[in-house]
Amino acid sequence: MGVLVVEELDSRGRDLASMVLPSWGRVVSIDGVVPFAMLDDIGAPVEPVQTFLRDFTACGNRAGSARSYAFALLRWWRFLLAVDVAWNHATAAETRDFVLWLKQAAKPVAAYRTASLKLIGTVNPVTRKEYLGDDYKPRTVRHSNAVLRTFYQFWIEQGHGPLVNPVPLARRHGGSRPNEHHNPLQPFRPEGRLRYNPPLPKRRPRAIPDAAWNDLFTALGSHRDRALLALAISTAARASELLGVKACDVDWGEQLIRVRRKGTDAEQWLPASPEAFVWLRLYLGGLSRMAPSDALWWTLRRRRRGEARPQRVELSYDALRAVLRRANALLGANWTMHDLRHTCALRMTRNANLSLRDIQTLLGHAHLSTTQIYLEDDDHAVIARVRQHHAELEERAARQPRPALPGAEYDVGDMSVLFGTGAGR
Structure with missing residues (x-):
């Protein structure tokens, strides 16, 4: 029998697998x-x-959120x-596609990316973390759906755009009312979920083992x-x-x-370790006196090509990533700044003097359920305890006499018959 080949075209004749989006338009920062x-493509x-x-900015949203949207x-x-549809004529079919x-x-x-392309999909032997690929993750898809839903809801309220929001909500089971026939022993089912949102994989906290943290700290090049x-x-x-x-x-x-918390911009004082303040003092000792309103973190950069001396500029997020990239290159690792946040949270959960509510406050979580993920041990801690368990079994077995194995003594003549002359030698 031949293989049935089904061309992946939808009802509108779109070949999504081979579709390439045009390099149209760009996002720029403005004053x-x-x-x-x-x-757009002509700069307007x-x-x-x-x-x-x-309107989004007037609602109190921060600059980073406006950039993401x-x-x-x-x-x-x-x-x-690419599909030749005007923005105000989009339907749920366009969202689905x-x-x-x-x-x-x-x-x-x-x-110019060359080295990182070879690592896509592989697992780092030091951190046991998978290198990120170039595909769109479920969180990106869900964020995109939320942005489009908000965008079209704004224009529908203004009386423009399509009559129906092209990002539909999920269908209710059997057309029932929200949480109808709800079992009080079960959590409430979330309602109002977007229809085309992919499920999210379960997130596990990841911590840097103490030995690996010492190696990372040693690989850093400045105070x-x-x-x-x-x-x-x-x-x-x-x-x-x-x-x-x-x-x-x-x-x-x-x-x-x-610090000023991400999202809310609320100010919060956080306690730091004495060691961190020692290194902070050593770092600031090499700088000139700064005003109270100056940024704390600085680096040297040549703003224009041909400058004789580099100028002092504020440390950016990309420059901080470059710091970790250099340290990871020395160690053969792929640690990130967020791994440090996970490490601190997991260390605090192992301290009996700190409650989960204390950790929630320190992490700045709005909901306690977000903090509860740190109650699960990371893989490094579990593997270390299992290895200790195996070592204890080996040590216990070494202290006990081992019974003779069946067949340890055999007749040389019988082995010669089975395997040939000289097999028992």
């Missing part, structure tokens, strides 16, 4: 009330997106150009880097929160640092 703009702002971003909408605009395309498409990457990572692993602050610390945000007497 003004709205920090980012989405430009895309008015539907820019009007939405203005702008890039998600740029990807959606490119898809609509967009999600299907994201599940099999690869992200656009820089042409600044040691101070920054020592603060990260003792406060569990995010990288963006640490980079936003100013000189006035350090309380030397109480050994506290003040």
Whole structure:
């Protein structure tokens, strides 16, 4: 029998597997009330997106969120150009095809990438973490759906755009009301979920073992880097929160640092380890006197080609990633700044003097359920305990006399018959 070949075309004749989005438009940072703009192929702002971003910013959302929404909408605009559908004529069919395309498409990457392409899908032998690939993860797809749902809801409320939001909600089971016939012994089923949202894999906390942390710390090349990572692993602050610390945000007497929380921008004082403040003092000792409003972390860069001396500029997130990249290259690892946050949280859960509520406050989690993931031990701790268990069994067995194995004594003549002359020698 022949193999039945089904051409993967939907009802509108779209070949999603071979579709390539045009390199149309771009997102740029701008000066003004709205920090980012989405430009078309001739450099003009895309008015539907820019009007939405203005309202989005006015609702109190931060600049990073506006940037994330702008890039998600740029990807959606490119898809609509590829399928030849206007933004205000999109339907649920376009959203469905967009999600299907994201599940099999690869992200656009820089042409100079060579070494990292060979590591995609492999597992690092030091950290046992898989190297990220160029595919779109389920969280990216879900974020894209949420952005599009919010964007179209805004324009529907304004009386423009499609009559029905093209990002539909999930169908209810049997058309029943939300949580109808709910079992009080079971948790409530979340309602209002987007229809084309893929399920998320279960997240497990990952910690850096103590020996690996010592190796990583030794591989750092400056007091600044040691101070920054020592603060990260003792406060569990995010990288963006640490980079936003100013000189006035350090309380030397109480050994506290003040961060502005991601999302809420709320100020919070976090206790740090004495070792972190020692490295911070050594780092600041090599700098000139700074004003209280100055940033805490600096680096040297040549802003223009041909400058005789590098200028001092604020340490950026990309520069911090480069610091870890150099250290990982020496160790053959792929640790990240977020691994330090996980490590700090897992260390605190093993301390009987700290409650889960204390850890939630330190991590800045809005819900206790988010903090509960750290109650599970990471793989490194479990493997270490199992190895200790096997070693104890071996030691116990070595202290006991071993019984003779059956067949340990045999007749040489019988073995010669079975295996030939000279087999018993």
